[in-house]
Amino acid sequence: MSGQLRFLLGYEQLVKHLLDTLPEDEAAARAVGGDYERFGVLEHALLRGEGLRDGCVVIDVGCGSGRLATKLARYPALRYLGLDVVPELLDYARRKAGRKDFRFEKVDAVRLPSEPSTADFCAFFSVFTHILPEESYVYLEEAHRVLKPGGKAVFSFLEHASAASRAVLDANLAWVRERHIAGHLNTFLHRADLRFWAERIGFEVAALHLGESRFIEVDAECAAPSVAEGLYALGQSVCVLRKGGG
Numbered sequence: 592m593s594g595q596l597r598f599l600l601g602y603e604q605l606v607k608h609l610l611d612t613l614p615e616d617e618a619a620a621r622a623v624g625g626d627y628e629r630f631g632v633l634e635h636a637l638l639r640g641e642g643l644r645d646g647c648v649v650i651d652v653g654c655g656s657g658r659l660a661t662k663l664a665r666y667p668a669l670r671y672l673g674l675d676v677v678p679e680l681l682d683y684a685r686r687k688a689g690r691k692d693f694r695f696e697k698v699d700a701v702r703l704p705s706e707p708s709t710a711d712f713c714a715f716f717s718v719f720t721h722i723l724p725e726e727s728y729v730y731l732e733e734a735h736r737v738l739k740p741g742g743k744a745v746f747s748f749l750e751h752a753s754a755a756s757r758a759v760l761d762a763n764l765a766w767v768r769e770r771h772i773a774g775h776l777n778t779f780l781h782r783a784d785l786r787f788w789a790e791r792i793g794f795e796v797a798a799l800h801l802g803e804s805r806f807i808e809v810d811a812e813c814a815a816p817s818v819a820e821g822l823y824a825l826g827q828s829v830c831v832l833r834k835g836g837g
């Protein structure tokens with residue numbers, strides 16, 4: 592492994608640094624990439640577009656400080672499990688969502704602590720962007736195990752061909768050229784590989800959207816003061832995999 596990779600910060604270190612140096616709300620927002628409200632609205636709207644309704648069982652892997660959980664808290668019968676590697680973020684998300692029945696758990700391995708065929712959605716927003724491709728693959732195997740027939744794995748990812756990912760690509764290139772510290776790992780994935788993964792694991796590729804594609808419909812239910820009704824792009828590419836049989 593290149594010596595440069597030793598400069599990468601783990602998420603725990605990154606969050607600790609933010610919490611030590613910033614007010615809690617700002618640290619919690621910055622730890623997941625900022626724009627707390629906007630991304631919560633877009634993630635919620637995207638899942639609704641994929642069929643999310645009250646009563647669904649949702650596993651939010653890499654739930655961070657709760658951008659999605661706070662939006663899903665409005666559904667009284669929705670069952671939610673948020674997983675992350677950083678306890679401080681789980682704590683914050685739990686308080687912010689304010690739902691006693693929502694579960695938030697720390698993960699130490701690439702494994703989903705759920706029974707087979709029990710979930711409607713496994714969401715991975717801005718998670719495969721920060722772990723190794725092989726870890727993402729194993730998470731998708733796990734998602735396939737725990738999803739009900741017809742359930743969906745929804746994940747965002749970075750791809751070189753997306754204009755929306757260009758700034759991150761340029762930062763990675765600068766990191767290689769100039770050997771300056773880039774922060775945490777930013778991983779790019781390739782569509783051809785995602786199709787191969789899906790076939791090998793047993794998923795059908797239901798959708799693949801470029802990061803700049805305005806495919807997310809924010810309706811009146813999802814809109815917020817800072818995000819009006821309309822069509823939006825997520826800013827990262829999005830893949831939806833469907834488990835067959837539903």
Ligand SMILES: C[S@@+](CC[C@H](N)C(=O)[O-])C[C@H]1O[C@@H](n2cnc3c(N)ncnc32)[C@H](O)[C@@H]1O
Nearest residue numbers: 602623624653654655658675676677716717718
């Ligand atoms: C960019 S943040 C996105 C958080 C959240 N999904 C959202 O959209 O607001 C990435 C999150 O993934 C978490 N993470 C990093 N590695 C992980 C892993 N191996 N398993 C689960 N979560 C992980 C980080 O702690 C962080 O909270």
